[in-house]
Amino acid sequence: MQTHLADFIKDSPEGQEAEAILRNCVHCGFCLATCPTYQLLGDELDSPRGRIYLIKQVLEGAPVTQKTQLHLDRCLTCRACETVCPSGVQYGRLVDIGRGIVEKKVGRSFAAATVRYALRQTLPNPGVFASLLKLGRSARPLLPGVLRDSIPHTKNSQLxxxxxxxxxxxxxxxxxxxxxxxxxxxxxxxxxxxxxxxxxxxxxxxxxxxxxxxxxxxxxxxxxxxxxxxxxxxxxxxxxxxxxxxxxxxxxxxxxxxxxxxxxxxxxxxxxxxxxxxxxxxxxxxxxxxxxxxxxxxxxLEAETQALVSLLGRPLAHRGVAKKTRLAFHSPCTLQHGMQIRGVAEKILVAAGFELTYVPDAHLCCGSAGTYSILQPELSQQLLKNKIAALESGQPIRIATANIGCLMHVRSSGTSMAVDHWIEILDEKLQDNDIR
Structure with missing residues (x-):
């Protein structure tokens, strides 16, 4: 892709990185099929290819509007597009650069800026977050329905x-x-x-x-x-x-x-x-x-597989089917697309004696995406509904995942199944082996 970056950005480290990323994009469109927001909205400006075009315009000095900001805000940064991109476009880095520039040029309303500031002051601070969560749980019966449902319960398994x-x-x-x-x-x-x-x-x-x-x-x-x-x-x-x-x-x-x-x-x-x-x-x-x-x-744990298998006792091939537990594994986007780690936790769970169900569209985001579920609740809930249907389709008795944000988001769906981190489930298995 040809680029002609504006003077305000072209000689900066961000501009040089963005230009290199933009030049790798050939607009092939492979990313459209894997983009959750494009699948929901059908608007190419809500796809990686469309957002790349918007960011290119911004970097070349075109006028920046709230519409530009809206399309960039809707991106989950799930990076599923990076997994399928034949050109190796580092979209996640590009969208961070683009959002930062648009934020400075367009700004936010007072209300929107206040919400984002509150999130930045609350979530990264464990002491503040714990105090506010305790207060929210105490006041739960007095809160409106939507706000009440957004406050996570403490699961018995966690207690x-x-x-x-x-x-x-x-x-x-x-x-x-x-x-x-x-x-x-x-x-x-x-x-x-x-x-x-x-x-x-x-x-x-x-x-x-x-x-x-x-x-x-x-x-x-x-x-x-x-x-x-x-x-x-x-x-x-x-x-x-x-x-x-x-x-x-x-x-x-x-x-x-x-x-x-x-x-x-x-x-x-x-x-x-x-x-x-x-x-x-x-x-x-x-x-x-x-x-x-x-x-x-x-x-x-993959590097310690041999020692782990010895702790588990006999290999899976020698275990009875009756001892299996059917799990649906939700692989977070940050695991499978961000870190490009796929199939590793699943392999360990299978070695531990669990049966993993097939999850359709496992590459798609659950809608949590950090603060996305708070800032884009409508799209987030649509994605969550689709994800729960996919996870439950194989009739598991439990759902496992690998990220706290996904875990709490999936729990909030109202699913009747327990939702836990896969490492907790593996630990339970090892404790069970110790008892036996």
Whole structure:
């Protein structure tokens, strides 16, 4: 695609990156078939190809309107288009650049800006989020229907799971874990389950006290410098655990083997720290190392498959069918499209003795997409309805996923089935084996 970027952007790092991405796009249209919003709305401006055209116009100096902003806002950034693009167009990076520029040129109404500011101040702050959630649950009976339904319940499985404490740090092999923003409040058992499984594999899971939000919430709400500041804070928090360390007796010991992500939404962002901070001389090298060490929990367990299978007892081929549990696995967009990790968690669950049902259109987004379910509720609910129909079509008895946002969104649908993180389900299986 030919480009003629305007003077205000062409010599900046963002302009150079955007131009390279735009030039890779050949407008083939493969992306249309995988775009959730195009399937719902049928408007090409609500497809990756259409949005790329809009962003190109913005970067070339064409007038920017609220209509442009609306079409970019409707994008879920699910990145399904990247998975099928034969030209390797990095659409997710392009849309972040385009949104940032449009935000500065068009702005927001006071009400819209206030909502986005509130989300940026609430979601990345676990203490504030936990307090507001507790208040919302207490006031639930007094709230209007729509607002009442938006406040997540505490599932019995989470109440039970949160009673389990994480195992003590006792192994030479160590890995860091990102606690996350809302996950410690909404699903505290997820990281505890990961710690218990890794402990059985001879790995201690530790956390850095000063690490916090991965930065995705602010960055994708176009407060990109704020998002980068969160990223820098995490780099600073993790760095002492990464390199060679003094064990206190003068001996130098190797740092953590990996930084483990149990929320794929955080994982896809942390894996991009190296790219996002590449122009920061103080952080570029460190951020690249952090990204290199970052692994989704499925990648960690895949590397430990042999030891994991031994914990599970006999291989699946020797287990009775009666011991299988039918699961529908919802692969988050951040896992299958963002990190390009497909089939790994599913393979581990099958090895553990679970039967996975077929899920039609498994590549399509559930509609959660970070803050999308709050900012674009109508489209989000349509996508959720379609996703639930697909997940339930194979008649599973339980739904598994790999990201806290998807988990809470699918739970909010009113499905009668339990919805849990797959690592919790695997942990239950291992505990069951221990009892037997």
């Amino acid at each position: 039970a799971g949160s009673q389990f404490s994480q195992p003590p740090v006792q192994h030479q092999r160590k890995m860091l874990v990102l606690e996350g923003c809302v996950q410690p409040t909404l699903a505290p058992n997820i990281n505890a389950a990961a710690a218990r499984i890794l402990d059985k594999l001879g790995i201690s899971l530790i956390k850095a006290p000063n690490a916090g939000c991965c930065g995705a919430v602010s960055y994708h709400l176009n407060a990109q410098q704020e998002g980068l500041d969160y990223m820098r804070r995490n780099v600073d928090a993790w760095w002492p655990y990464v390199g060679m360390q003094d064990d206190g007796g003068g001996e130098r010991v190797v740092g953590v083997e990996a930084i483990v992500m149990t929320a794929s939404g955080c994982g896809v962002t942390v894996k991009e720290y190296g790219h996002l901070l590449r122009h920061d001389p103080a952080y570029a090298e460190k951020a690249a190392r952090i990204s290199e060490l970052t692994k989704d929990i499925s990648e960690i």
